[in-house]
Amino acid sequence: MTDETAFRAEVLAFLEATLPPKGAAVETGGTGVTRSVAFQRQLADAGLAGITWPVEYGGRGLPGRFQRIFDREAKAFQVPPRALEIGLGMCGPTLLVHASEEQKQALIPPLLRGEHIWCELFSEPGAGSDLSSVQTRARLDGDEFVLDGQKVWTSGAQHSDYAACLTRSDPARPKREGITMLIVDMHSPGITVRPLRQMTGDAHFNEVFLDGVRVPASNVLGDIHDGWRVARTMLAFERQALGGMGAGGGGKGGFAALAAEARRRDLSNRPALRDRLVQLRIRQMVLQHLSGYLQVKARAGDGAAASLLKLAMAQLVQESALVAVEVAGMGATAWAPTDPEGDRWCSQLLSAQSASIGGGTNEIVRNVIAERLLGLPRDEEGDLMPAQVTTGAH
Numbered sequence: 175m176t177d178e179t180a181f182r183a184e185v186l187a188f189l190e191a192t193l194p195p196k197g198a199a200v201e202t203g204g205t206g207v208t209r210s211v212a213f214q215r216q217l218a219d220a221g222l223a224g225i226t227w228p229v230e231y232g233g234r235g236l237p238g239r240f241q242r243i244f245d246r247e248a249k250a251f252q253v254p255p256r257a258l259e260i261g262l263g264m265c266g267p268t269l270l271v272h273a274s275e276e277q278k279q280a281l282i283p284p285l286l287r288g289e290h291i292w293c294e295l296f297s298e299p300g301a302g303s304d305l306s307s308v309q310t311r312a313r314l315d316g317d318e319f320v321l322d323g324q325k326v327w328t329s330g331a332q333h334s335d336y337a338a339c340l341t342r343s344d345p346a347r348p349k350r351e352g353i354t355m356l357i358v359d360m361h362s363p364g365i366t367v368r369p370l371r372q373m374t375g376d377a378h379f380n381e382v383f384l385d386g387v388r389v390p391a392s393n394v395l396g397d398i399h400d401g402w403r404v405a406r407t408m409l410a411f412e413r414q415a416l417g418g419m420g421a422g423g424g425g426k427g428g429f430a431a432l433a434a435e436a437r438r439r440d441l442s443n444r445p446a447l448r449d450r451l452v453q454l455r456i457r458q459m460v461l462q463h464l465s466g467y468l469q470v471k472a473r474a475g476d477g478a479a480a481s482l483l484k485l486a487m488a489q490l491v492q493e494s495a496l497v498a499v500e501v502a503g504m505g506a507t508a509w510a511p512t513d514p515e516g517d518r519w520c521s522q523l524l525s526a527q528s529a530s531i532g533g534g535t536n537e538i539v540r541n542v543i544a545e546r547l548l549g550l551p552r553d554e555e556g557d558l559m560p561a562q563v564t565t566g567a568h
């Protein structure tokens with residue numbers, strides 16, 4: 175039985191030896207992805223990757239409160255961006271729920287060690303909110319599926335080794351009964367990844383074309399034609415992960431960075447803006463407390479709790495970006511080329527727009543909350559993806 179005090183000391187020793195403290199000036203070489211991968215390996219070497227994951231797949235097998243101890247201590251350090259979240263927060267937990275024993279043994283240990291990066295091949299040009307309309311065809315040919323189709327908005331596909339891919343395996347069945355979730359090796363012949371440039375200038379997500387991609391039938395996640403159930407689990411994990419990511423910060427650098435900017439700008443003559451800052455801080459603190467409660471409910475399989483968390487996160491991130499721009503004034507639209515952080519408030523404002531779209535739009539998560547939490551009548555369509563989210567575990 176691991177003792178909490180001893181665990182806290184172990185975590186602190188690891189963090190002090192591995193990461194610079196917050197506020198320290200350091201040269202951070204590499205991209206967000208390379209730094210996340212390196213950090214994940216260090217976590218694994220220290221026995222701290224997958225604190226709550228089963229021991230037999232490389233985790234530590236501890237209760238959730240030990241992860242919270244880690245999270246609390248890590249707040250004082252410069253932790254790399256969570257660039258592996260699709261694997262660690264969405265695909266991996268879904269594997270734990272639906273994968274065969276053989277799949278778990280093969281795929282989870284390298285995921286936890288940061289050796290495999292994962293992406294989510296769900297959305298298509300004609301299937302976003304109405305996800306069960308996916309058209310990417312999976313035809314069984316002997317002991318392999320052959321995939322043809324197109325995915326879009328695939329975050330991190332350019333770095334990925336594996337994908338959870340939602341496919342249409344039987345077009346003759348009712349649409350939610352003809353879907354199969356496949357584990358796809360992203361290095362397979364026939365896969366083309368084409369970056370999509372966002373208004374921030376980054377190319378975070380991609381179009382992915384699948385032309386005759388051969389996937390072993392043993393790579394079905396869950397059962398053939400039962401992929402919708404697996405997708406629901408993963409969507410709930412996705413909202414939980416996205417909601418959790420926003421809960422601590424409310425913007426790049428969190429509230430501390432915004433408060434520092436406000437102090438630099440001297441807001442003594444701007445009471446209305448100071449009030450907005452305080453309101454933002456209050457909302458952020460409420461969300462932090464609420465998120466602990468909602469995370470527990472979401473982990474226990476409450477898909478509506480994950481949606482609530484995700485909606486609150488999206489609103490906080492966007493409000494925070496707007497307040498930051500007002501605080502920074504002209505500094506948010508123009509900056510000295512010598513200032514490496516000069517675009518901070520501007521890029522935060524641009525990227526915040528995605529918070530109310532990715533992982534289910536605000537309208538869709540409101541539908542889930544209305545139907546599942548408030549007991550209001552179902553969406554007339556009754557066929558839209560997020561209203562179906564009940565989750566196997568997420």
Ligand SMILES: Cc1cc2nc3c(=O)[nH]c(=O)nc-3n(C[C@H](O)[C@H](O)[C@H](O)COP(=O)(O)OP(=O)(O)OC[C@H]3O[C@@H](n4cnc5c(N)ncnc54)[C@H](O)[C@@H]3O)c2cc1C
Nearest residue numbers: 294295296297302303327328329528531532533534535537
């Ligand atoms: C940053 C980011 C990262 C993403 N990463 C991934 C990824 O890795 N993998 C992946 O598969 N997808 C990803 N997506 C795609 C994302 O899941 C979809 O964009 C999202 O589900 C919305 O689908 P859509 O874009 O097709 O919009 P649509 O579904 O066409 O919606 C258009 C508008 O109609 C509204 N609407 C639709 N249906 C209803 C309804 N029933 N009631 C009320 N309003 C409705 C929506 O709210 C929206 O405002 C990402 C998106 C973003 C922004």
